[in-house]
Amino acid sequence: MDNSTASFAKLLQIMDDLRAKCPWDKKQTIQSLRSLTIEELYELADAIVAEDWNGIKEELGDLLLHIVFYAKIGSEQGKFTMHDILEGICEKLISRHPHIYGDIVVNDEEDVKRNWEKLKLKEGKRSVLSGVPNSLPAIVKALRLQEKAKQVGFEWDKIEQVREKIDEEFIELNEAIQSAHQDKIEEEFGDVLFSMVNYSRFLNIDAELALERTNRKFIDRFKKMEAMAEESGQYLHDMTLEEMDAIWNKVKALR
Secondary structure (H helix, E strand, O other), X not given: OOHHHHHHHHHHHHHHHHHHHOHHHXXXXXXXXXXXXXXXXXXXXXXXXXXXXXXXXXXXXXXXXXXXXXXXXXXXOOOOOHHHHHHHHXXXXXXXXXXXXXXXXXXXXXXXXXXXXXXXXXXXOOOOOOOOOOOOOHHHHHHHHHHHHHOOOOOOOOHHHHHHHHHHHHHHHHHHHHHOOHHHHHHHHHHHHHHHHHHHHHOOOOHHHHHHHHHHHHHHHHHHXXXXXXXXXXXXXXXXXXXXXXXXXXXXXXX
């Protein structure tokens, strides 16, 4: 066995020990682990955004532990084993990469994506949109839906068309605002956001990552603004908007 194989076997043995001997690990179910798994995934996402490689390594280990935990519970319930999980993903990857393991020829990554969606339909998926989790964050979900629709040709040809669509959606949003119908305003606002995500794809930008970068930038600047106000013996809740805006501009100028 190479080092990684030996380490994986060691992790499986540790999981067996914990499940048999640790009161906390004994109590866990797939339902109790769900929220913890989601939290671990977001911690990995944070480490990726920060390009914290040590953090990424640690969080990947935590996620791997969760996978092993689910496999252990699945085995106990007679549903599946770790072997089933590994064989399943191996078979799926081989069957969905006929350009590697078969005689299909592809020219680029877009051909690969199109073949992937066609193969999923042959496997019994009823829609090209199948596989997009309902609980995904809305911006990520919008991106995945658009990427999948693209694989059957439901896509604008030029970026100018996407920009025109955004302008059109803004007009419809303004009309909804004039009507003062809150549900319609929300609907049209959603259409604007969906169009902006589409625009981000044509700009080769990850919309979720771009927004998260802006979130982090806002947090950093706001905290500096709080500190700057405190240094002058003031607190933001006692200041006017104009006074806060003046400090905000000073913080922005620090870059």
